[in-house]
Amino acid sequence: MPTFIEGLSDEPRILAFCCMYCAYAAADAAGSMRLSYPVNVHVVLVPCSGRVDETFILQAFENGADGVYVAGCEEGSCHFVNGNFRAKKRVIALKKLFAEIGLEPERVEMFHISASQGGLFAKVARDMTERIRSLGIIGWNKRN
Amino acid sequence: MVVAERKPIQEIMAMVAEYNKILLVGCKGCVTVCCAGGTKEVGILASALRIARKKEGKPLEIVERTLERQCDPEYIEQASDVIEKDGVEAILSMACSVGPQYMAKRYNIPVYPALNTTFIGGALEHGVWAEFCQACGNCIIHYFGGICPVSRCSKSLFNGPCGGSAKGKCEISPEVDCAWQLIYDRMKDLGKLDELAKVFPVKDWSTSRDGGPRKVVREDMKL
Numbered sequence: 001m002p003t004f005i006e007g008l009s010d011e012p013r014i015l016a017f018c019c020m021y022c023a024y025a026a027a028d029a030a031g032s033m034r035l036s037y038p039v040n041v042h043v044v045l046v047p048c049s050g051r052v053d054e055t056f057i058l059q060a061f062e063n064g065a066d067g068v069y070v071a072g073c074e075e076g077s078c079h080f081v082n083g084n085f086r087a088k089k090r091v092i093a094l095k096k097l098f099a100e101i102g103l104e105p106e107r108v109e110m111f112h113i114s115a116s117q118g119g120l121f122a123k124v125a126r127d128m129t130e131r132i133r134s135l136g137i138i139g140w141n142k143r144n
Numbered sequence: 145m146v147v148a149e150r151k152p153i154q155e156i157m158a159m160v161a162e163y164n165k166i167l168l169v170g171c172k173g174c175v176t177v178c179c180a181g182g183t184k185e186v187g188i189l190a191s192a193l194r195i196a197r198k199k200e201g202k203p204l205e206i207v208e209r210t211l212e213r214q215c216d217p218e219y220i221e222q223a224s225d226v227i228e229k230d231g232v233e234a235i236l237s238m239a240c241s242v243g244p245q246y247m248a249k250r251y252n253i254p255v256y257p258a259l260n261t262t263f264i265g266g267a268l269e270h271g272v273w274a275e276f277c278q279a280c281g282n283c284i285i286h287y288f289g290g291i292c293p294v295s296r297c298s299k300s301l302f303n304g305p306c307g308g309s310a311k312g313k314c315e316i317s318p319e320v321d322c323a324w325q326l327i328y329d330r331m332k333d334l335g336k337l338d339e340l341a342k343v344f345p346v347k348d349w350s351t352s353r354d355g356g357p358r359k360v361v362r363e364d365m366k367l
């Protein structure tokens with residue numbers, strides 16, 4: 001679990017699990033394109049979005065995240081055939097679990113971003129930040 | 145194997161509402177295989193409970209463990225260090241219902257089942273399990289082409305099919321195969337259809353639940 005950047009007291013903390021073949025490469029593309037995206041989005045490189053286990057996401061929330069998203073390849077283009085489909089199913093299962101425990105299911109999301117979509121990478125980061133801002137920082141994460 | 149599934153979180157939350165520290169204990173046997181109570185499910189449930197309780201402003205401390213099996217006293221013993229030294233107030237078991245009963249027998253603190261033990265079954269495909277046996281205590285599947293009419297026919301008929309069988313499906317749902325269609329097809333393939341013409345007598349259910357709790361004794365295995 002990466003340490004969240006301090007000094008963003010009124011900004012939500014968002015963790016993005018990015019697949020190395022697609023979304024992570026898209027983040028690089030965003031950099032080359034000189035696109036900026038919110039600094040409170042923390043990118044975690046994963047070999048495949050299918051590697052992201054439900055427990056990783058739950059632990060992120062336990063350790064201070066206000067929102068988490070998984071970004072994998074576009075459907076049909078996973079390097080490991082169906083890793084992104086697995087990730088998507090897990091995100092859906094987590095949304096159900098969140099509803100059961102009274103946490104907004106929108107705090108967890110799955111996105112598909114291809115390696116060339118630097119612009120989409122930045123947009124997803126901005127959209128997710130907006131979404132979590134409007135949901136608010138989770139009570140126990142409140143920082144003074 | 146025994147197939148089980150997790151109880152709704154709200155039900156589990158109510159069980160542990162009064163505690164501040166619990167042991168959440170999984171089992172590496174059947175419930176790991178059916179993805180209901182192994183190490184991974186312990187991790188997920190523990191996180192979910194901690195998050196839910198943080199939200200309520202009443203944090204819950206959870207010690208996570210997964211035992212080899214919860215249906216053998218030797219393995220139940222593996223939890224003694226946690227229970228006797230770690231100050232847990234209650235045990236939440238993710239084993240089939242034998243597990244929490246064994247934990248309750250061994251440890252003098254409240255024990256709660258986190259799963260519903262559903263049936264004895266097998267995997268149809270990844271993530272899909274179906275019932276194949278109800279542990280009736282006297283297996284008769286060899287008369288029926290290796291298909292269990294007790295558990296796989298919705299009415300447990302021994303001289304089926306009933307009038308509700310249509311296009312190979314059971315009248316309870318178009319999703320459910322008619323066990324008697326399966327039995328018929330299988331017996332036909334085996335060239336044993338004539339055996340189905342015989343009327344099967346009423347089954348002796350005394351080995352099922354009529355005789356009270358059942359027990360298996362193997363003198364040769366006793367220590």
Ligand code: SF4
Pocket residue numbers: 276277278279280281282283284285292293294295
């Ligand atoms: S006949 Fe009885 S023991 Fe045999 S599979 Fe069916 S329920 Fe189980």
Ligand code: SF4
Pocket residue numbers: 296297298299300301304305306307308309310313314315316321322323324325
């Ligand atoms: S339709 Fe077939 S499986 Fe369903 S109750 Fe009748 S005989 Fe049994």
